[in-house]
Amino acid sequence: xxxxxxxxxxxxxxxxxxxxxxxxxxxxxxxxxxxxxxxxxxxxxxxxxxxxxxxxxxxxxxxxxxxxxxxxxxxxxxxxxxxxxxxxxxxxxxxxxxxxxxxxxxxxxxxxxxxxxxxxxxxxxxxxxxxxxxxxxxxxxxxxxxxxxxxxxxxxxxxxxxxxxxxxxxxxxxxxxxxxxxxxxxxxxxxxxxxxxxxxxxxxxxxxxxxxxxxxxxxxxxxxxxxxxxxxxxxxxxxxxxxxxxxxxxxxxxxxxxxxxxxxxxxxxxxxxxxxxxxxxxxxxxxxxxxxxxxxxxxxxxxxxxxxxxxxxxxxxxxxxxxxxxxxxxxxxxxxxxxxxxxxxxxxxxxxxxxxxxxxxxxxxxxxxxxxxxxxxxxxxxxxxxxxxxxxxxxxxxxxxxxxxxxxxxxxxxxxxxxxxxxxxxxxxxxxxxxxxxxxxxxxxx
Ligand SMILES: Cc1cc2nc3c(=O)[nH]c(=O)nc-3n(C[C@H](O)[C@H](O)[C@H](O)COP(=O)(O)OP(=O)(O)OC[C@H]3O[C@@H](n4cnc5c(N)ncnc54)[C@H](O)[C@@H]3O)c2cc1C
Ligand SMILES: NC(=O)c1ccc[n+]([C@@H]2O[C@H](COP(=O)([O-])OP(=O)(O)OC[C@H]3O[C@@H](n4cnc5c(N)ncnc54)[C@H](O)[C@@H]3O)[C@@H](O)[C@H]2O)c1
Numbered sequence: 001x002x003x004x005x006x007x008x009x010x011x012x013x014x015x016x017x018x019x020x021x022x023x024x025x026x027x028x029x030x031x032x033x034x035x036x037x038x039x040x041x042x043x044x045x046x047x048x049x050x051x052x053x054x055x056x057x058x059x060x061x062x063x064x065x066x067x068x069x070x071x072x073x074x075x076x077x078x079x080x081x082x083x084x085x086x087x088x089x090x091x092x093x094x095x096x097x098x099x100x101x102x103x104x105x106x107x108x109x110x111x112x113x114x115x116x117x118x119x120x121x122x123x124x125x126x127x128x129x130x131x132x133x134x135x136x137x138x139x140x141x142x143x144x145x146x147x148x149x150x151x152x153x154x155x156x157x158x159x160x161x162x163x164x165x166x167x168x169x170x171x172x173x174x175x176x177x178x179x180x181x182x183x184x185x186x187x188x189x190x191x192x193x194x195x196x197x198x199x200x201x202x203x204x205x206x207x208x209x210x211x212x213x214x215x216x217x218x219x220x221x222x223x224x225x226x227x228x229x230x231x232x233x234x235x236x237x238x239x240x241x242x243x244x245x246x247x248x249x250x251x252x253x254x255x256x257x258x259x260x261x262x263x264x265x266x267x268x269x270x271x272x273x274x275x276x277x278x279x280x281x282x283x284x285x286x287x288x289x290x291x292x293x294x295x296x297x298x299x300x301x302x303x304x305x306x307x308x309x310x311x312x313x314x315x316x317x318x319x320x321x322x323x324x325x326x327x328x329x330x331x332x333x334x335x336x337x338x339x340x341x342x343x344x345x346x347x348x349x350x351x352x353x354x355x356x357x358x359x360x361x362x363x364x365x366x367x368x369x370x371x372x373x374x375x376x377x378x379x380x381x382x383x384x385x386x387x388x389x390x391x392x393x394x395x396x397x398x399x400x401x402x403x404x405x406x407x408x409x410x411x412x413x414x415x416x417x418x419x420x421x422x423x424x425x426x427x428x429x430x431x432x433x434x435x436x437x438x439x440x441x442x443x444x445x446x
Contacts, residue, residue, distance in 0.1 A: 006121060006131040008034050010326060013115045013123070013269070014138035016043020017312050018301020020103070022319030027108050029327050034109040034132070036125055041110060042099040044140055044302075045312045046092065048158040053181065055088045056161065057344050060188045064346050065406065068382045081166040081189040088161070117270035120294050124270075136322060137276070137284050137292070137299040139269070141262035141310065146173055149233035153241055154258040157182065166191050167254035171243050173231065175202035179259035180214070181344045187223050188346075194251055196229035196243065198260070205309075205341075206349050207356045210404035213385055214345050226251075262310070264303045279305055288333035289325060290318060298322060306334075309341050337420040338400070342409040347385050350412035353419045354400030359391045365399065366392050370445055372405065377441055381406070390445060397422050398446060407438045414439035418446060 003009060010026065012019035015035040020042070027033045040047040059079055066077040100110050113125040122131050143156035157178050169192040172179045179195060180203060187193045195202075195218075203211045215225060226245070233244040234256055243251040264283035271278055277285040277293040284292055284299035286306060291298055299305075300322055301315035308314045317336070324330035338353035359365035372378050372386040383406060391400030398418045403411050418428065433440040 003133050006133050008032050008109075008130070008132040010034075010134045010136060011036060011115075011123060011130065011132035012136045012138050012300075014043060014140055014265075014301070014303075015041045015099070015103070015110065016138060016140055016301060016315060017045055018138035018140070018303070018315035018319050019043075019136060020099070020319070021316040022300075022321070022323035023108065024102075024106055025320070025323045026326060027106050031326065033107075034111055034130065035103065036111045036113060036115040036123060036130075038112075038114040040096040041103070042096050043138075045315075046095040046099070048161050050312055051095065052088055052092050052161045054344065055091050056084055057181070057185055059084050059087075060185050061346060061406070063188055065381060068384065072382075079189050082164060084189070085162070085164055115269065117274045117276070120274050120296055133296065134326060135297050137269075137271075137297065137303055138301045138315075138319070139265035140302045141283075142265050143258065144261040144263045146231060146258055146260045148231050149244075150235060151258070153234040153236065154256040156258055160186075160257055163255075168192060169240075169253040170194070170255045170257060171196055171241075171251055171253045172257045172259055173229075174198060174259040174261065175225075176259060176261060177203070177343055179257070180218075182257060182259065183218065183223055184345045187218070187221050191255075192222070192253075194224040194226060194253065196231055196245060196251075197225060197227045198229070200227040203343055203349065205355075206343065206351055207389065207402045207404075210349050210387065210402065213387075213404055214343075214347065214349060217347065217385070218345070262302075264305075266303065282307075290322060290334060306336070308336055309339050311339060311341055314339055338416075340412045340416055342412065344409070347405050348408040349402070349404050350408035351402040352400065352412055352416070353398075354391045356389050356391065356400070356402055359400060364394060366396075368392065368445070372441070375441070377436055377438075378405070378407075388442075388445075395424070397424060410438045411442045414442050418443070 009031040010033050012035045015037040023033050063077045063079050066073050103110050115123045115125050118124050145151045160182050166189040170186050171194050172183050173196050175197050183193045229245045231245045235242045240252050241256050266278045275294050282305035283303045286299050286304050300318040302310040321334045340352035342350040359367050368390045370388050373383050378386045386405035388403035393399045401415050428446050433443050
């Protein structure tokens with residue numbers, strides 16, 4: 001215990017990666033810690049985000065690969081969605097229980113309930129008051145609902161990740177990460193999927209020529225895309241639903257997924273009353289130390305308006321930064337590395353650091369593009385699309401990378417040190433990689 005004035009040294013509101021990853025190190029340094037969790041311990045990522053999604057996606061990816069290699073690996077592979085969901089439950093449902101047990105075994109408290117500030121050091125949870133020297137807002141994001149008539153008839157990503165039976169037809173609102181990934185899964189599992197685009201662009205942050213290729217692949221698999229859909233309403237039609245869009249157009253489907261984005265969890269927490277500033281769309285306003293407008297209150301992860309990608313590795317990085325800051329081991333401003341991101345479509349798209357679009361506008365960078373599909377290693381799995389672009393600075397150090405391929409997640413991950421350690425030629429050559437491997441292939445282009 002670092003202080004005797006309050007019940008705790010640090011309380012985290014939320015128990016996701018933005019809280020737990022740094023907290024577990026801080027508690028080993030003698031800090032008295034509690035998490036307040038309104039829903040499942042562990043937060044979005046394990047329960048209804050990354051882990052749940054990828055557990056359902058991996059059999060889908062395998063089936064797609066098998067279709068492509070059908071002349072070699074014979075037989076007609078079909079995904080049994082119900083069995084896939086059972087496998088997800090088996091792998092995911094206990095994570096929250098195990099995570100809570102770990103927290104408690106490390107000496108940290110878990111308080112179940114919705115936290116509301118009554119002053120800068122006090123939270124009210126289920127009518128009880130708990131105090132802390134520092135409080136970290138790590139409340140994440142929640143699904144946005146499109147502002148159309150009967151919007152409540154649609155479902156969100158959490159509902160999809162618990163779908164026991166795949167509907168025959170599905171309308172998906174949006175073409176961001178969740179929309180594109182879930183459309184890929186639903187289509188392979190047998191649903192007739194229609195994407196209702198907000199504009200004529202998808203995955204705006206990614207290299208658009210690669211996004212176009214992913215859309216073409218999705219179309220070839222039978223997914224429909226309606227650009228500038230302009231949705232007005234959702235309605236019931238006996239057992240089905242109708243999406244009213246455009247100029248009196250209708251789409252009749254069994255299920256509607258609203259994947260129109262996620263918004264910060266900042267409401268009904270008493271933030272206005274105690275002076276914590278936030279933006280409805282961007283989240284809690286923080287300075288370069290993740291400190292809010294109230295000195296002893298910090299924000300971490302998706303809910304913090306840092307301008308960084310809202311991803312698990314970002315949440316972990318921020319949580320670990322706060323561990324060192326609170327322990328007095330670091331008094332410097334947070335310095336974000338390049339954070340890799342991947343869209344788990346088929347093929348996947350990955351990106352980190354300086355984007356191709358940014359590099360094309362500046363003479364500070366050079367771009368080297370490779371079409372890898374014909375290389376022997378990618379052809380071993382009959383890869384159809386495998387392209388990448390390396391962005392170099394004037395000293396020819398790697399500063400950005402993007403790839404479209406079935407292996408784009410692994411390729412980018414292996415290149416992270418080259419970007420974040422600003423490796424020169426000698427350092428790159430000192431790193432000897434396994435052969436044959438995707439990693440070896442990615443490094444040899446440096
Ligand atoms: C479908 C989906 C797929 C994703 N896939 C990936 C992926 O493949 N890779 C990746 O890197 N990222 C992915 N993400 C993003 C990733 O899940 C988030 O970036 C990450 O979970 C953020 O962690 P966090 O701790 O900031 O917030 P969260 O994990 O959302 O945790 C916030 C917690 O706070 C709780 N809470 C909120 N308000 C209160 C309150 N007032 N009182 C008490 N508790 C409260 C919530 O119940 C929640 O448990 C995905 C997200 C979704 C939705
Ligand atoms: N692979 C991953 O790492 C992964 C996967 C899923 C989610 N995530 C994280 O979760 C966050 C949320 O994902 P997401 O897909 O919900 O958000 P997103 O911001 O990626 O996509 C939102 C989509 O909804 C559309 N849209 C916005 N307003 C609309 C409206 N009024 N009507 C119709 N469409 C509208 C947008 O044009 C966009 O296509 C992402 O930012 C990402 O950080 C990451």
